[in-house]
Amino acid sequence: GFGSDVDVEFDADIADEEDDLLGGLKIESTDDIKVPEKLVDQVIGQDHAQEIVRKAAKQRRHILMIGSPGTGKSMLAKAMTQLLPNEDLQDVLIYHNPDDGNEPKVRTVPSGKGEQIVDAHKEEARKRNTMRTILMWLIIIVILGYSLFIGNILLGIIAAAIIYLAFKYANRGSDAMVPNLLINNADRTTAPFEDVTGAHAGALLGDVRHDPFQSGGMETPSHDRVEAGGIHKAHRGVLFIDEINTLDVRSQQHLMTAIQEGEFAITGQSERSSGAMVQTEPVPTDFIMVAAGNRDALENMHPALRSRIKGYGYEVFFDDTIEDEPEMRRKYARFIAQEVDRDGRLPHFTRQAIEEVILEAKRRSGRKGHLTLEFRNLGGLVRVAGDIARAEDAEFTTRQHVLDAKDRSRSIEQQLADTFIERYSDYDISMNEGGVVGRVNGLAVMGGDSGIVKPIMAEVTQGHGEVIATGKLQEIAQESVQNVSAIIKKFTNKDINEMDVHIQFLQSYEGVEGDSASVSIATAVISALEEIPIDQNVAMTGSLSVRGDVLPVGGVTHKIEAAAKSDIDTVIIPKSNEQDVMIEDEYKEQVEVVPVSHISEVLEIALVGEPEKDGLVDRLKNITTALDREHQVP
Ligand code: ADP
Known part of the structure; x- marks a missing residue:
């Protein structure tokens, strides 16, 4: 009933529990939540x-x-x-x-007068036209009578037709006097x-x-x-x-x-x-x-x-996100009530179903301690979950319905990424075992909310310092190689300017932002130069500075989940992205996430085979500290 409805902003009927997902809201379902009448009061954040x-x-x-x-x-x-x-x-x-x-x-x-004026004009025109029509028929009857009288019926009909058309024309003229109600x-x-x-x-x-x-x-x-x-x-x-x-x-x-x-x-x-x-x-x-x-x-x-x-x-x-506080969570519960209300056909959401949506809002925020404010997408999830419940004739939308909806409402990109993962694990393109020289499992994001494992291969040949890459990623590849060239030059005896670096992006497709691949590219190139294999059970993402610092990138959560789905055991991410990790529980046991802040740490984890590797990593550490000293302003 309406009277017992809970007003999430003012109602005293809330317990003060910080870690309660509903912010202490004491309700059975969204049916118990009062939706504000004015739209402006429905806006959250x-x-x-x-x-x-x-x-x-x-x-x-x-x-x-x-x-x-x-x-x-x-x-x-x-x-x-x-x-x-x-x-x-x-x-x-x-x-x-x-x-x-x-x-x-x-x-x-x-407002309101317009209709009256048009009606009055129409009425007037109608009256005038009626009068004219009566007059017209009178004249026609007289003419036809006269033509019968003089015995020339054909002439009578022609005259009547001319008069008929003349009157019609006049009537149209008076219709034209009726104004056009442009805005009513x-x-x-x-x-x-x-x-x-x-x-x-x-x-x-x-x-x-x-x-x-x-x-x-x-x-x-x-x-x-x-x-x-x-x-x-x-x-x-x-x-x-x-x-x-x-x-x-x-x-x-x-x-x-x-x-x-x-x-x-x-x-x-x-x-x-x-x-x-x-x-x-x-x-x-x-x-x-x-x-x-x-x-x-x-x-x-x-x-x-x-x-x-x-x-x-x-x-x-x-804003895109908002701080996750009990009052906010109560409002998110109200958001679901609002969407159910607006749609009019969805079954109300149970407590557990609301909790699942709020968890999803946390996850989608991509920030620790925040909730996403991208409500249109969240509303989409609510509607899909409600539709599933409705199709089952369920009385309420339950947590399971929300979970099913999450599965179903995945973006095209996510579905595409899943097919890729399935297909490539069939054909063994996304390898996850053993060590391979010059091949690294990079990670990318498609369409903003889905991750994919994206292997990168590097090969080094005699040449003139050219970087050759496939597809649109040429520029990014070139930049990544340039960025690490200072480091590479110092620790390998090989001058990269006397070599050509070939970089191949397996499963190349449109729409991949490339900056987050620079750690992967650098790792692949170093591995190829030094002929030290890379552990294929490792995937990585990160941007790279000229000094080898690993810088933050977007979409780490989706990337980690993609790696987990491809049965990869270890994922390297930038340390500064650590707090953005919000992977779903099912993946937590499958994959180990290792935050790093320097390329030497990446190599330590990704390269296989002592002692070459240890020697390399040691050298790298020395070189970069040397670089640091060079860069310091006295
Ligand atoms: P925009 O104009 O920013 O693209 P809309 O206002 O069209 O987004 O939002 C689409 C729908 O998402 C709204 O009709 C509403 O149901 C929901 N929505 C969006 N933002 C909010 C918000 N801040 N609070 C509550 N609901 C929201």
Whole structure:
């Protein structure tokens, strides 16, 4: 029941347990959680953005929202409309202009009035047409009677037909007097929200439809062909534009004009259309613009538009993660309740199911002690889990449903990576036994959330210091080799400038970020140079500095899991990534994670066969300390 619902923010019905996954929430299922009515109160995290939205709604200011997808930008923009007054909404009517048919007139009236005006015009036109029709039939009857009388029925029929057509034409003329209700806010209870993300010019700025019959009484009057754009529909409400940087320059300029003038005339957007001859009087466009995008958006945005927002509005950054605290966990439980509520068909989640989702939120944050704020993806997991439960006719969505959903809702990349792993373990390409010279099991991330083992082979031949690599990774390979060349030169007697290094990426495919491969590349090259085999039971990831320091990389959790799935026993990761490791329990026993901070540690673990290896690692340590001393400023 509603009365017993728990309000996660204020309710006293919570125990004070720090390590309780639900933050001490005493509930049986999400059914017991009260979902706030206002959208703005449903937003989780992003406190700063919430505050800005409230302020901007009061002051009618524009907002630029920057942040990752699915963190609540459009949700907050929509929430803003519930904070705006809805009493002063307007309807917009487009009238035929008797002086110039190509310049339709524009009238704004209080919302609800528009329908009444159109109805009154229609009624009037109907009456007039009825009168005319009666008159017409009277005349036709008289003519036909007369033609019978004079005995020339054919002439009578021709005359009647001419009169019929003349009247029809006149009636069309009076239909044309009925205004076009361009914007109708009669049934609106909140200020409008218009999402024009990716909209073409017509949808954004309005359009006048083409008329194939431009004369002869068959044409649709121009005012009837006028269509509103998002900027007009958003009048006194919110215009939301995601991916603002992808909006073409011309549209951004028009948008600027609409913002500056508060009105924008509608014209046909397609130059060759007859609509392009038509231009209305200005139509009001007094909206609040909420523009959104990721970090790149800032660079590609029209500078004038950006400075407009800066000068007259707010810029706000959306966080990706938030600190994991009991109150936050309670809100995440409420998030599930919100999504169940919104969908309307999903069974409520049990305590254990909620806990599993919160664990997943921890895991996806990629940071110790944090929860992910990428709620769209998390919402996807909730819906898939709920759908599975619903398909089973279950009363509740349980932990098992969530686990199944995690399996099923894996991204295409993850599924692809799994097939790779299966396939290559069949064909023994991803080796996990013995030692091989010049071959290292690198680790990469595909599509942001799935790891894969990616073997790299290095070979050294006589040459001129060239680095030859396959595919798109040429540049990265070159850089990695250059980075370690100082170290290599010092500890091998071989000058790398007198050799060619060939690097081959097995299972090469698109979309692999390469910087995290530099430790792997360096290891493979050193192994090839010194002809010391690499343990194939080891996989590694890490970026490398010129001095051999192992620097942090992204996606360590996914990478470790990929290695575990490929039956690799040891994974080397950068020490500074240690706190990002959040592997699932099932993998914890399968794989040993070794954090390192220097390439010499990598070699110590990865290379096999004493004493060459020990000699090498010792030399390497000496050399790099020497390098350190050289670099020190006296
Ligand atoms: P964005 O515009 O940042 O890409 P959206 O606002 O469209 O993301 O988010 C998609 C959905 O994810 C929302 O409709 C909502 O269900 C959920 N969601 C996103 N962010 C939040 C949040 N901060 N709090 C609660 N739910 C959220």
